[in-house]
Amino acid sequence: MAMVTIDGRRVEVDAGTTILNAAKKLGIDIPTLCYHPDLAVQAVCRICVVDIEGQKLLQPACAFPVQDGMVVYTNTPRVRQARKMNLELLLARHPQDCLQCVRNRNCELQALAERFGMREIRFEHELRGLPEDHSTPAIVREPDKCILCRRCVSMCHDVQAAGVLFPSRRGAHTLVTPVFGRGLDEVACALCGQCIHACPVGAITERDDTERVWQALADPNKHVVIQTAPATRVSIGEEMGLPPGQIITGKLVAALRRLGFDKVMDTDFTADLTIIEEGNEFLKRLKEGGVLPMITSCSPGWVKFGEHFYPDLLKHISTCKSPQQMFGALVKTYYAQKAGIDPKDIFSVSLMPCTAKKYEADRPEMRDSGYKDVDVVLTSRELGRMLREAGINFDDLPEEEHDDPMGISTGAAAIFGATGGVMEAALRTVYEVATGSELPKIDFEQVRGLGGIKEATVRVGGLDVRVAVAHGLGNAKKILDLMREGQANYHFVEIMCCPGGCVGGGGQPIPTTMEIRGIRGAALYEADKGLPYRKSHENPAIKQIYAEFLGEPLGEVSHHLLHTHYTPREKYPAVAKAVCGEAAG
Amino acid sequence: MEQAAKSAGICSAKVSEILQKYSRRPDALVSILHDVQKEAGYIPEEAITEIASRLDIPVSKVYGVATFYTLFSTRPKGKYIIRVCQDAPCHVLGAKAIVETLEKELGIPMGDTTSDGKFTLEYTSCLGVCGVAPAIMINEAVYGNLTPERVPLILKEYK
Numbered sequence: 160m161a162m163v164t165i166d167g168r169r170v171e172v173d174a175g176t177t178i179l180n181a182a183k184k185l186g187i188d189i190p191t192l193c194y195h196p197d198l199a200v201q202a203v204c205r206i207c208v209v210d211i212e213g214q215k216l217l218q219p220a221c222a223f224p225v226q227d228g229m230v231v232y233t234n235t236p237r238v239r240q241a242r243k244m245n246l247e248l249l250l251a252r253h254p255q256d257c258l259q260c261v262r263n264r265n266c267e268l269q270a271l272a273e274r275f276g277m278r279e280i281r282f283e284h285e286l287r288g289l290p291e292d293h294s295t296p297a298i299v300r301e302p303d304k305c306i307l308c309r310r311c312v313s314m315c316h317d318v319q320a321a322g323v324l325f326p327s328r329r330g331a332h333t334l335v336t337p338v339f340g341r342g343l344d345e346v347a348c349a350l351c352g353q354c355i356h357a358c359p360v361g362a363i364t365e366r367d368d369t370e371r372v373w374q375a376l377a378d379p380n381k382h383v384v385i386q387t388a389p390a391t392r393v394s395i396g397e398e399m400g401l402p403p404g405q406i407i408t409g410k411l412v413a414a415l416r417r418l419g420f421d422k423v424m425d426t427d428f429t430a431d432l433t434i435i436e437e438g439n440e441f442l443k444r445l446k447e448g449g450v451l452p453m454i455t456s457c458s459p460g461w462v463k464f465g466e467h468f469y470p471d472l473l474k475h476i477s478t479c480k481s482p483q484q485m486f487g488a489l490v491k492t493y494y495a496q497k498a499g500i501d502p503k504d505i506f507s508v509s510l511m512p513c514t515a516k517k518y519e520a521d522r523p524e525m526r527d528s529g530y531k532d533v534d535v536v537l538t539s540r541e542l543g544r545m546l547r548e549a550g551i552n553f554d555d556l557p558e559e560e561h562d563d564p565m566g567i568s569t570g571a572a573a574i575f576g577a578t579g580g581v582m583e584a585a586l587r588t589v590y591e592v593a594t595g596s597e598l599p600k601i602d603f604e605q606v607r608g609l610g611g612i613k614e615a616t617v618r619v620g621g622l623d624v625r626v627a628v629a630h631g632l633g634n635a636k637k638i639l640d641l642m643r644e645g646q647a648n649y650h651f652v653e654i655m656c657c658p659g660g661c662v663g664g665g666g667q668p669i670p671t672t673m674e675i676r677g678i679r680g681a682a683l684y685e686a687d688k689g690l691p692y693r694k695s696h697e698n699p700a701i702k703q704i705y706a707e708f709l710g711e712p713l714g715e716v717s718h719h720l721l722h723t724h725y726t727p728r729e730k731y732p733a734v735a736k737a738v739c740g741e742a743a744g
Numbered sequence: 745m746e747q748a749a750k751s752a753g754i755c756s757a758k759v760s761e762i763l764q765k766y767s768r769r770p771d772a773l774v775s776i777l778h779d780v781q782k783e784a785g786y787i788p789e790e791a792i793t794e795i796a797s798r799l800d801i802p803v804s805k806v807y808g809v810a811t812f813y814t815l816f817s818t819r820p821k822g823k824y825i826i827r828v829c830q831d832a833p834c835h836v837l838g839a840k841a842i843v844e845t846l847e848k849e850l851g852i853p854m855g856d857t858t859s860d861g862k863f864t865l866e867y868t869s870c871l872g873v874c875g876v877a878p879a880i881m882i883n884e885a886v887y888g889n890l891t892p893e894r895v896p897l898i899l900k901e902y903k
Binding site for chain 2: 346
């Protein structure tokens with residue numbers, strides 16, 4: 160233990176605690192910028208500098224460990240002057256058009272400028288004029304806004320193991336970029352959007368597709384349908400000023416109707432459908448000696464990561480489309496037929512916690528209805544913008560129900576949004592389908608929570624089914640490397656691209672931290688408990704769609720509309736190659 | 745250092761040879777990049793992807809290291825690389841006039857390579873010869889006590 164004095168007040172903390180955390184214990188809020196609670200300490204922005212007795216130079220509180228007897232001052236004129244100078248230097252090279260920035264009023268740099276009362280910047284304002292990256296349908300990079308904090312680098316390398324973004328060059332010329340300064344479309348980027356959550360400013364954002372949705376809503380010839388992803392019902396509240404973890408399903412449905420959507424249906428319905436198809440696929444693989452372990456396929460960021468980094472393992476991935484794409488294929492076939500609407504007049508929107516879903520919807524194979532199955536993907540943040548622009552107030556809204564015929568869902572589908580949820584939902588169904596008897600205990604606690612890799616063994620009939628769950632691509636990589644070495648002794652693996660699962664998706668409200676991911680996930684398990692049906696195969700709307708349209712799980716219609724294939728992709732961008740003998744010599 | 749200006753890059757076998765020399769150790773990355781540059785005159789993109797792949801480290805990291813050091817180049821360079829010290833003593837004693845003369849004589853701005861592939865003009869950090877500032881290096885040779893008048897005479901030796 161160490162006793163330290165900060166601003167004249169004493170506190171005892173574990174030896175090695177940073178000054179920042181020791182101060183927090185005293186309720187002293189030292190300002191930070193490059194610091195992020197879930198990421199490696201960078202100590203590059205020097206906003207958190209403090210004065211330590213006996214130290215000649217100011218030291219960064221985020222990185223400096225306390226020692227017994229240490230005396231620290233966090234608010235001296237020297238400290239304030241240094242912080243302001245650092246801020247001034249940052250602002251001198253940062254665009255000043257905050258009003259037009261998507262992060263306006265939700266920007267850590269802007270908040271610091273306000274906190275420090277930055278009324279004047281003594282240095283000449285100079286932008287670098289760096290090119291923006293609009294190469295993908297999911298993520299936009301504006302390097303001129305980048306303050307070089309390297310939080311996205313830590314996220315991309317340490318947490319997501321994709322290693323796409325890294326600082327190149329040095330000093331004033333430093334640029335955080337994909338290799339060779341290429342666009343994100345040319346490199347092995349999963350488009351998970353976790354870099355957006357890491358970014359304290361507006362240098363990395365989702366592609367904004369709200370205008371296309373406004374236009375469709377205003378078009379009387381379009382029948383505009385929206386599906387709402389599981390994780391959005393516990394996060395949209397944050398966009399509307401509510402604290403994290405509020406279950407706002409009914410109000411969300413009401414809000415979407417007020418925006419003008421003709422039908423508000425539920426991705427949870429196709430999550431249940433995924434469980435039926437994927438559960439049966441798993442049982443078939445078990446029975447017929449198919450490729451095992453089977454890996455879940457709901458997470459398009461994980462799928463793209465797999466295509467780039469593990470093309471040799473693609474046969475392990477379930478052929479089931481994600482719930483979003485199952486819904487898209489059905490809305491322009493099953494629903495169109497039932498409602499008597501020409502599918503060409505249906506405009507299919509999805510509300511997703513995810514940036515990679517924008518890419519998934521654009522994949523050329525996702526047109527099995529004969530049209531683009533999902534026309535536009537809106538992230539939680541984009542919908543938040545639309546709701547605020549329309550002046551919709553959640554306090555005034557009633558709770559409303561999703562529309563038929565793809566609106567009824569189960570608790571099993573709700574928990575899709577949390578890490579371990581798909582596995583738990585699958586086990587609830589696989590067990591009962593395989594054994595024909597009722598599950599003794601419906602909750603699979605072992606696969607819940609924020610542990611990086613979770614394992615469980617479940618007795619199904621005569622077989623001990625070994626399952627594993629990984630969230631965050633860094634954790635997924637550990638399991639995938641084991642599989643490559645033939646060391647992964649599992650039957651069934653759930654992989655979610657984003658830490659915490661979809662509740663922590665790259666399209667979710669900002670901020671999204673591990674703490675908030677946990678709170679949103681817990682809310683989904685609460686939602687599960689409150690629903691009348693908690694097993695996908697008990698969903699009456701699912702029984703109906705098989706009876707009326709699909710026939711049987713893994714049947715011909717399912718095969719055509721609900722299953723897909725994967726494409727091996729390159730790990731590195733294309734480069735010119737020299738042939739031996741022709742090289743310089 | 746006879747290297748072609750319009751280098752075709754470096755072939756995979758040569759990169760393999762270099763990687764082998766360092767037993768494919770990721771911590772030898774800087775030395776590996778040095779050898780590649782020595783071989784090809786610069787560090788081509790294909791060498792960067794090859795190194796990343798063989799060392800199993802992110803390609804963005806290899807690129808980050810290759811662009812961090814001013815002595816590495818990811819673009820082909822001239823036969824003669826003229827490095828002008830940009831640190832304080834040289835600056836105070838007239839490096840700016842030397843730069844202007846070099847740019848005028850060669851017809852290229854700092855950072856560029858002449859179209860005949862002969863000269864590359866670039867800045868460098870301190871050359872350690874502050875006693876004879878302002879100073880430049882042409883490949884391995886150091887020239888100090890420079891004046892704008894001496895510049896064309898020196899270049900003549902290389903033309």
